[in-house]
Amino acid sequence: MTSNLEHYIRLAKNGDQEALSLVVSRIKDNIYGLALRMLNHTEDAEDQTHEILIKVITHLSDYREESAFTTWVYQIACNHLLTKLKQKAARPELTFNTFGEIISTVTIDAPPLECSSPERGIMLEEVRLSCMQAALTCLEKDIRVAVILGETYGVTSKEGAVILGITPEAFRARLSRGRKSLQKFMGGHCGLVNKNNTCKCHQHAAVAISRGESCPKKDTILLKDVAGEGREKLLAHLDELTEIERTIAMLRQYPEYKSPESFSNIISDLIHSGKYNIFN
Structure with a gap:
């Protein structure tokens, strides 16, 4: 974890929305990749990545820097994805x-x-x-x-x-x-x-x-x-x-894995919407 990112994390925790956007942009691809590998379904991965990012954003003030930021993010993401998989246990x-x-x-x-x-x-x-x-x-x-x-x-x-x-x-x-x-x-x-x-x-x-x-697939990454x-x-x-x-x-x-381009606009709108209590 670079000190540069840690700097933006501290700014984001203090209410800097542009810093928060940058922090989210740094982690969204890894979260999407994790979700896609765990769920093996593109649309499910996109939906769950969105939900995980909301959790990261709305709980950012809970990050106490006791571990690396990526460790904290992966903890949120893994708990979320494992819970979702348990809820879908009935699916073969x-x-x-x-x-x-x-x-x-x-x-x-x-x-x-x-x-x-x-x-x-x-x-x-x-x-x-x-x-x-x-x-x-x-x-x-x-x-x-x-x-x-x-x-x-x-x-x-x-x-x-x-x-x-x-x-x-x-x-x-x-x-x-x-x-x-x-x-x-x-x-x-x-x-x-x-x-x-x-x-x-x-x-x-x-x-x-x-x-x-098609050869290759039209939506190939x-x-x-x-x-x-x-x-x-x-x-x-x-x-x-x-x-x-x-x-x-x-x-x-x-x-x-690159998260869909639409994510950038969705997250930006989310951060600036006031819909969630992002900063405490």
Whole structure:
């Protein structure tokens, strides 16, 4: 956490709305990324990010600087998202068994991938990211959030303990359990992790196109140059790793999720609306 941001946080707590806007702009992408990885649904992630930002804004005066600001924000975000997931417990969740069955049906008699370069690279990277996200969704929510915090955002076991209200040992145990579950599944299915596996990205991409999906998706978050270059670097890096290390390397190789552009206007309107008791 930079002292520069801490400066703006103090200004915001003293009633500076422009400083508050800047603070929110610094955290909104990470919150959206966390929500998207936890919920695996774009509209749900947008809705919950909005609610989390409202909580951060309206409780900013409660931040006592006893921990890093990001730790405090992640604590609010994780509590909110875990609560929402518990409320949706009746909805069937994806499991490793059902995901494995889905993969098996796709890899049987998949048509050839007819997609020109560089669009092909984007499509293949979209498939990889979708598969990694689906694998994350197969984890129990308490394990999932620990993996996301530890592997995506580099949260330490000490910080993770504060965020989730558990001991550092418990955080490390959840992170280890999540890693092992992902490694076991990906090692048994993914052709990038184990070249002997029949599941290949181009098969899923071809099936998606045959079902009428665009190539690449119209709402893709990936840029052409970034997707192609990023995938090439990842594949080259995977060859240097053991099979056990490859799953985590793939998990970490995510593009930064950018929150929708509309968020900036929504949050600005919120801050200046007077609707919420932002400053105490």
